[in-house]
Amino acid sequence: MESLYESLLQYGKLDKYPFHMPGHKRRGSFENPFLLDITEIDGFDNLHHAEGILRDAQRRTADLYGSEETYFLVNGSTCGILSAVSAAVPPGGKLLMARNCHKAAYHSVFLRGLEAVYLYPETEPVLGLNGGITPEAVKNALKEHPDIRAVLITSPTYDGVVSDVSGIARAAHEKGIPLIVDEAHGAHFGFHPYFPESSVRLGADLVIHSLHKTLPSFTQTALLHVNGPLADRERLRRYLEIYQTSSPSYLFMAGMDRCTGLLKCRGRELFEDFKRRLEDFYGEMQGLERIRLAGRWLTGKSGIYEYDPSKLVLSVKHTSADGNMLSKLLREEYGIELEMAAGSYALALSSIADTEEGFDRLKRALKETDGRLEDREDPPLEDRVIKNETVCKISEAMEMPGERIILSASEGRISREFLFLYPPGIPLLVPGERISRQVLDRVRNFRKRGYQFQGLEDYSMETIQVAGA
Numbered sequence: 001m002e003s004l005y006e007s008l009l010q011y012g013k014l015d016k017y018p019f020h021m022p023g024h025k026r027r028g029s030f031e032n033p034f035l036l037d038i039t040e041i042d043g044f045d046n047l048h049h050a051e052g053i054l055r056d057a058q059r060r061t062a063d064l065y066g067s068e069e070t071y072f073l074v075n076g077s078t079c080g081i082l083s084a085v086s087a088a089v090p091p092g093g094k095l096l097m098a099r100n101c102h103k104a105a106y107h108s109v110f111l112r113g114l115e116a117v118y119l120y121p122e123t124e125p126v127l128g129l130n131g132g133i134t135p136e137a138v139k140n141a142l143k144e145h146p147d148i149r150a151v152l153i154t155s156p157t158y159d160g161v162v163s164d165v166s167g168i169a170r171a172a173h174e175k176g177i178p179l180i181v182d183e184a185h186g187a188h189f190g191f192h193p194y195f196p197e198s199s200v201r202l203g204a205d206l207v208i209h210s211l212h213k214t215l216p217s218f219t220q221t222a223l224l225h226v227n228g229p230l231a232d233r234e235r236l237r238r239y240l241e242i243y244q245t246s247s248p249s250y251l252f253m254a255g256m257d258r259c260t261g262l263l264k265c266r267g268r269e270l271f272e273d274f275k276r277r278l279e280d281f282y283g284e285m286q287g288l289e290r291i292r293l294a295g296r297w298l299t300g301k302s303g304i305y306e307y308d309p310s311k312l313v314l315s316v317k318h319t320s321a322d323g324n325m326l327s328k329l330l331r332e333e334y335g336i337e338l339e340m341a342a343g344s345y346a347l348a349l350s351s352i353a354d355t356e357e358g359f360d361r362l363k364r365a366l367k368e369t370d371g372r373l374e375d376r377e378d379p380p381l382e383d384r385v386i387k388n389e390t391v392c393k394i395s396e397a398m399e400m401p402g403e404r405i406i407l408s409a410s411e412g413r414i415s416r417e418f419l420f421l422y423p424p425g426i427p428l429l430v431p432g433e434r435i436s437r438q439v440l441d442r443v444r445n446f447r448k449r450g451y452q453f454q455g456l457e458d459y460s461m462e463t464i465q466v467a468g469a
Ligand SMILES: Cc1ncc(COP(=O)(O)O)c(C=O)c1O
Pocket: 075, 076, 077, 078, 079, 101, 102, 104, 154, 157, 158, 182, 184, 185, 210, 220, 222, 423, 424, 425
């Protein structure tokens, strides 16, 4: 059997174009990795006690983004989210969080035994996307639950939906609590007016960026930015020490430093070029008849404050196809690999590293595919977050005795497991939630169309762990 290494080398030789992460798009050069892969030897500082070359690199990154402090993360945004939530909310405390957060946010709730109060995104009716979170919804929740200790939202979402971060920050600060923004998909914000402003400059207290998702940086590299007096920095450092590896990769850290150095020196020029490619792309795509693209036209509705045009949401909601079919077709017939297939759309992620040739290939593929799609007769697959009844905390459900039962017969029972499509990793079902007919129907409809769910221990998806009868 071929090794992973050989398989990757083979794959690299194929004519496949990546409209997916990482944001370097498999381009760029780096010294022999073995030459740079060291440990904490003299002169190279220690990430967990940075006072030399790593402190300076983090300082430069903080200056670039306009934050008071920035930490390099080598375990992805995941460890940034775990650390930020753990620092902001005491064990057993209450967290106000958007229900369309990534699973890492739920894991932080589990690990700290927190009670999550959910904010549901508004409903975007045209493409069926999850919309934004509004400051009004945050204010109302904080009024209803005065003991909430922090607010956590995802902005932008995987689909490019940006919420009113400054309004939400004001609502949190009026109550003296911090706002954490999972801006994992927005590390490229704030470098050019064509893209939204970064939450770092909009009043958020803790902002998490996956550098690897949208910028030329290695997978797993991420940043945690800290601003203002509400983030407890001592606790934050404690949790970073816990959740980050004790052997941070110097390749990753050098890659981050190089990426942010590139933005500092050539950011404006690179984003100007990127903007031109995107404008050209969106312009040409206006001629499509069936495939619809998300874009700036969504702003001002459904809680959508701004839209990130680098996320190319290719909606087939009004056609006979689904996200999986479109994704497969682009892969098999055009050698284009997308980031994600949702129910009624597929997502192409673009970045400053995308080439003219890449965009040309995508444009041609979409124009030709558009002509082949037919009108929809049956209802599209639903992608919006479902409102489940929360019966108990995630930690309570996961620790309580339970039993394994047939998934299709689990309606009304309390789940002890997560269930999600990956990507995007937003749980359809969370431990402690009551399993509804709506959830089971969604699972059945998606599986019929070949979608794979994750989260259940039983990979065959026949059974689920539920709380004891
Ligand atoms: C919204 C969001 N937040 C956080 C994460 C976790 O990021 P990472 O893979 O860098 O740990 C993801 C991953 O896809 C994500 O989509």
